[in-house]
Amino acid sequence: MTTTKHTIAVIVNDQPGVLQRVSGLFGRRGFNIESITVGQSEEAGLSRMVIVTTGDGTTLEQVTKQLYKLIDVIKVNDISSNPMVARELALIKVSALPAKRPEIMGIVDTFRAAVVDIGTETLMVQAVGDTEKIDAMIELMQPYGIHELSRTGVTAMVRGNAK
Missing domain, CATH: 3.30.70.1150 (ACT-like. Chain A, domain 2)
Incomplete structure (x- = not known):
């Protein structure tokens, strides 16, 4: 298994506690967040989180599935697999x-x-x-x-x- 750096863009509802729930998910699952930024997105009421984490493909798949289980998560995209x-x-x-x-x-x-x-x-x-x-x-x-x-x-x- 190859461990690589992943950049994940997550669109979330702009609600109190969303950042804590997302970062808590990473911590509970033993995934390290190397970097996280959060700010307004192009759509009112939604924020964009950009999370940099390290892991193999299976880890990334797990993270994505777990993120989608959070009620305020709208979309998860591993953008590191694209030119960015x-x-x-x-x-x-x-x-x-x-x-x-x-x-x-x-x-x-x-x-x-x-x-x-x-x-x-x-x-x-x-x-x-x-x-x-x-x-x-x-x-x-x-x-x-x-x-x-x-x-x-x-x-x-x-x-x-x-x-």
Whole structure:
């Protein structure tokens, strides 16, 4: 059995407690959630959850069946089996004394990131991209000293005309 990363899009009713019920299902079944994002969908009253989890095909099938048993779940789609666009946002507050700022700005420019706040001894950088890009940016910022880090988790959609 091959363990792979799956990106699952779940359309749910926008109701209190839905996120807790979905995440609880994963926990009770022993499935790890690597990332979860939730927000409004294109249809009023519905939200889209994008969940990244790891497992084999059988695990994914089990998760899908269990999700459909939840009353507020409308649709479950493993979008990782399709060409997709996946993005994550990270805010990174890094030590940046004036002498080190040109070096840090070189990294920021290379990653097409942006400085969104400047303090006397820190810079806050915003990076948007796939998980690998965010991981690489964080790795390059670590030698300067990361004070704070906040990541959104992955959000994704299937490319092109597919729904």
